[in-house]
Amino acid sequence: xxxxxxxxxxxxxxxxxxxxxxxxxxxxxxxxxxxxxxxxxxxxxxxxxxxxxxxxxxxxxxxxxxxxxxxxxxxxxxxxxxxxxxxxxxxxxxxxxxxxxxxxxxxxxxxxxxxxxxxxxxxxxxxxxxxxxxxxxxxxxxxxxxxxxxxxxxxxxxxxxxxxxxxxxxxxxxxxxxxxxxxxxxxxx
Numbered sequence: 001x002x003x004x005x006x007x008x009x010x011x012x013x014x015x016x017x018x019x020x021x022x023x024x025x026x027x028x029x030x031x032x033x034x035x036x037x038x039x040x041x042x043x044x045x046x047x048x049x050x051x052x053x054x055x056x057x058x059x060x061x062x063x064x065x066x067x068x069x070x071x072x073x074x075x076x077x078x079x080x081x082x083x084x085x086x087x088x089x090x091x092x093x094x095x096x097x098x099x100x101x102x103x104x105x106x107x108x109x110x111x112x113x114x115x116x117x118x119x120x121x122x123x124x125x126x127x128x129x130x131x132x133x134x135x136x137x138x139x140x141x142x143x144x145x146x147x148x149x150x151x152x153x154x155x156x157x158x159x160x161x162x163x164x165x166x167x168x169x170x171x172x173x174x175x176x177x178x179x180x181x182x183x184x185x186x187x188x189x
Contacts, residue, residue, distance in 0.1 A: 050140020
């Protein structure tokens with residue numbers, strides 16, 4: 001029996017959904033994705049290090065966030081790919097924050113003008129970001145994660161283990177399914 005990749009499965013699911021919709025029915029694509037959110041153990045999430053300034057929060061540590069499900073989002077405010085992901089990230093934060101979910105945006109500048117705290121603060125306001133943002137001008141946290149991309153997402157479970165990674169745009173349903181699965185596994189507070 002041939003195994004399908006997630007991408008192939010997603011394409012098949014979307015095509016099946018369109019066919020079912022055309023026939024007047026609906027196929028539960030969301031529940032199929034939720035059943036397989038692509039979780040695997042990538043190891044312990046590194047600590048935030050070398051942060052120039054924390055915005056929307058006091059300084060945070062992964063150790064201090066133990067017991068929470070944490071999405072670390074590497075972004076920069078003038079990257080179009082990052083901008084396109086922000087509505088999803090903001091929505092997830094608002095939807096799940098009361099259930100033990102935290103987003104930490106790690107702002108790592110691509111250009112010199114993106115190092116300005118005032119510019120980052122303006123972007124936070126413009127994009128409606130209410131979650132903590134760590135200004136990583138020296139790329140210390142970026143390097144701790146061995147990151148290479150904007151945007152990049154690292155989803156850690158309540159034990160601080162990175163259980164899902166995603167680079168670039170897309171896979172929004174899969175990421176949300178992974179968030180829900182990790183929250184469901186989280187021990188009661």
